[in-house]
Amino acid sequence: MKKKKNYSLRAFINDVHLWLGLGSGIILFLVCFSGTILTFEDEIKDLFAEDFTVEGGDEKLSIEQLISVLESEGMVSSVTVPAKDGEAYEFSVKESPEQRRGTTYYVNPYSAEFSKKRESSLDGFFFSMFKLHRWLLLDSSIGRPIVGVATIIFLILSITGIVLWFPKKKINWKTLKPGFKIKFSARWKRINHDLHNTLGFYACIFLAIMSLTGLCWSFQWYRDLGSEVMGAQIFGGRGGPRVESEAQIDEDEMISIAAVEKITAQELNYEGKTSISFPSGDKGVYSIRKYESAKLSPLIADNLIVDRDGKVLKKEVFNDKPINLRIASLIKPLHTGSIYGGFSKLLYFLACLIATSLPITGTFIWIHKMKKKPKKE
Structure with missing residues (x-):
């Protein structure tokens, strides 16, 4: 045995x-x-979505002009400007200030033609x-x-x-x-x-x-x-406490969005998609996220906070952050x-x-x- x-x-x-x-x-x-x-x-979803074609023109309209066209649809809270020409601008439009997330509108920057993002048949x-x-x-x-x-x-x-x-x-x-x-x-x-x-x-x-x-x-x-x-806080937002405006100016004295774009180009001097959130309330500021086209990851962004008078209140370059903060901010894309x-x-x-x-x-x-x-x- x-x-x-x-x-x-x-x-x-x-x-x-x-x-x-x-x-x-x-x-x-x-x-x-x-x-x-x-x-x-x-x-x-994109395969089944209706394409919004952007036909070029002589000159792009300013973001302020595009916003004025969309004001009839609601309150415009942000815009995403693509890195390349020939692509639509994406505006977020809220029906009310209480609405957490707005509806996305695709806008032709040359003609101001726009289309509301439609629900996909595959959403359900x-x-x-x-x-x-x-x-x-x-x-x-x-x-x-x-x-x-x-x-x-x-x-x-x-x-x-x-x-x-x-x-x-x-x-x-x-x-x-x-x-x-x-x-x-x-x-x-x-x-x-x-x-x-x-x-x-x-x-x-x-x-x-x-x-x-x-x-x-x-x-x-x-x-x-x-x-x-x-x-570092996991799912802790974009990092740190909320930044409020320090400018003692009236609303009509605020810098233009074109000026914000210029400041962004100076502070973050590279080509890339740029998302600008507009000031909300008396203490609101411009919040900018820019994604460098040359980077391997399309999700890594540098952040900029610009006050109503054009003063840069905060600048965060992703590669300058400690490794622990970088990992904590990338939990979701690391999972998906x-x-x-x-x-x-x-x-x-x-x-x-x-x-x-x-x-x-x-x-x-x-x-x-x-x-x-x-x-x-």
């Missing part, structure tokens, strides 16, 4: 990976499946995918912690999966090499194992980032702990994959697609093992 083998650390890790995976498989499948679809939400579908991803289509107070616990399990699965990816035998190139490729010429059981093992390895780093950042939406304690560890535009979105899409397949391939591995007949003693 053969002696029973000792219960090794690797066997324990394997059991943790197996039973946590089986127990959370359906939830993880739904969360990863919806996350895969949401990766290219904006791009898919993507909102359902969002609720599935965040709350499993349940009430948020119930679904959020369930998804949060599943995310913690997913993180553990990623770590244990990497440990199990390494061979039991002596680690060298000969034993590691099979883990880097899928042997499609083998039987389907081996192919299924390789799909789980190899693809999981390649996607692991992205899945870990998604899990670590995704928990910020699930648990307040995790968000507070993360803010404490990084020394939008941090480096289409390139990182594609990587995240593939990683999410792999993550969606892992509960399926893992279940098949377990079923195959269950079918094996125990060896006779």
Whole structure:
């Protein structure tokens, strides 16, 4: 009679990976499946959106002139000026001062023709995918912690999966090499194992980032702990307390938006998309965000606060911020994959697609093992 083998650390890790995976498989499948679809939400919506064509002219109208055209639609709160000619300006128009977010209007800067951004026929579908991803289509107070616990399990699965990816035998190139490729010429059981093992390895780093950042939406304690560890507030807005106007001038003495654009060009001397929020109330100021076209990430912006009289009250250059503040401000794009535009979105899409397949391939591995007949003693 053969002696029973000792219960090794690797066997324990394997059991943790197996039973946590089986127990959370359906939830993880739904969360990863919806996350895969949401990766290219904006791009898919744009495919079905009606294009607003900008025809060039001799000279662009001033932003003040464009605002006067839109005033009949409501209160204009901000404008986004594209870096390139031939693209529409985007104005945010509020129906009332209490409205948190305005409606986007696309405006031709040469002719002042405008079009209100229409709801997409896919809005309802993507909102359902969002609720599935965040709350499993349940009430948020119930679904959020369930998804949060599943995310913690997913993180553990990623770590244990990497440990199990390494061979039991002596680690060298000969034993590691099979883990880097899928042997499609083998039987389907081996192919299924390789799909789980190899693809999981390649996607692991992205899945870990998604899990670590995704928990910020699930648990307040995790968000507070993360803010404490990084020394920077996660989801803390654009940084620091609200800046109020110091200028002692009347409303008709305020600098023009053209002057604000000129100051912005001097302070942030590079080509890029510029978003300007207009003063609101007696103490309101101009708030500017500029995105440098030459940067790899389309989401990283430099901030500028300009007073009503033209004085620069605050200037924040993203690359000059401490690393902890930069990371804290990029939690959302790090989670969604939008941090480096289409390139990182594609990587995240593939990683999410792999993550969606892992509960399926893992279940098949377990079923195959269950079918094996125990060896006779």
